[in-house]
Amino acid sequence: MRSLYIIGCALLFAACSPEASTTPLHPIPEATFSATPLPDNANKIVVKSTTPGGFLWLWNFGTNGTARREQDTLSFSKKGEYTIQLTVFTQGGYATTAQKVNIANDMPAVDILKGGDMSAGSETFWPLLNTGGTQTTIVVADGVLKFSSAGGTNGAVYQAITVKKGREYTFAADIKGGGAVETWFEVIFGTTAPEQGKDYSGTTLIAMNTWAGCGNMPFNGAFVGIGCEGVGKSDGKIKFDKDGTVYMVIKGGSTGAGTMGPDGITLDNVQFLEEQ
Structure with a gap:
């Protein structure tokens, strides 16, 4: 009986013992990746993990952002040297590596205006605004936006634009006139929607004003430089806080004794460039 008891205990102990694992251990990964500029846009870098066995990828490229795909395209808007970091996860664990890339140039700004070339049909993007009193004559014709006044008028056109906080925007346009008298002509930005029959005020970006000494003599060229008033008179630049x-x-308008000149004031090639 004693021997049977000993055999029974031995069998019970064997049944309760853990089985040896047959799952193989995977090697610790070595993270690697390629980084290649797009042929037609060197500000965009195509990154691809070349780490075998990866199932999760975390890309970090500083203030420019993050990404999570095995292959992705990363954008760099400003020139400079940047570090791209990859953390890749495999069955053997995770590993991190990094490469530096050099971006030669800033990404070109994008014009976000519609109808700025003043070609036929552009007037649909520039609603006429009566700002109170007699309306300045404003038309899109012959490839330009033309303001005309024989005195005592005021009026505007406008366009709604979606902007981003902290981005730099640059206004540009060609302006032409034969010399004005007691006239103002200005580009204003505001957050309130214009209302018919009411004057509009906001941030004056750039303005021509005969009382301030510009626009009295014939002019033809970039509005920036010809204009003599406004927060962007020297460079056309502006930022928004939200x-x-x-x-x-x-x-644009003139007093009762004023005039916008023999052929009025025209604008062409109007742009509002958003940095990328």
């Missing part, structure tokens, strides 16, 4: 819709209002 995301949302702003209104570009192009307003």
Whole structure:
């Protein structure tokens, strides 16, 4: 009986013992990846993990952002040297590696205006605004936006634009006139939607004003440089403190004794460039 008891205990102990694992251990990974500029846009870098066995990829490229696909395209808007870091996870664990890339140039700014070339049909993007009183004559014709006044008028056109907080925007346009008298001509930005029959005020980006000493003599060239008033008179640049819709209002008029010149004031090649 004693021997049977000993055999029974031995069998019970064997049944309760853990089985040896047959799952193989995977090797610790070595993270590697390729980074190749797009042929037609060197500000965009195609990255691809070349780490065998990866199932999760975490890309970090600083303030420019993050990504999570095995292959992705990363964008760099400003020139400079950047570090791209990859953390890859496999059955053997995870590993991290990094490469430096050099971006030669800033990404070109993008014009976000519609109808700025003033070609036929562009007037649909520039609603006419009565700012109170007698309306300045404003038309899109012959490839330009033309303001005309024989005195005592005011008026504007406008366009709603979606902007992003902290981005730099640059206004540019060609302006032409034969010399004005007691006339103002300005580009204003505001967050309030224009209302018919009411004057519009906001941030004056650039303005021509005969009382301030510009526009009295014939002029033809870039509005920046010819204009003599406004926060962007020297470079046309402006930033906004929050995301949302702003209104570009192009307003012009003359006093009762004034005139916008023999052929009025024209604008062409109007742009509002958003940095990328």
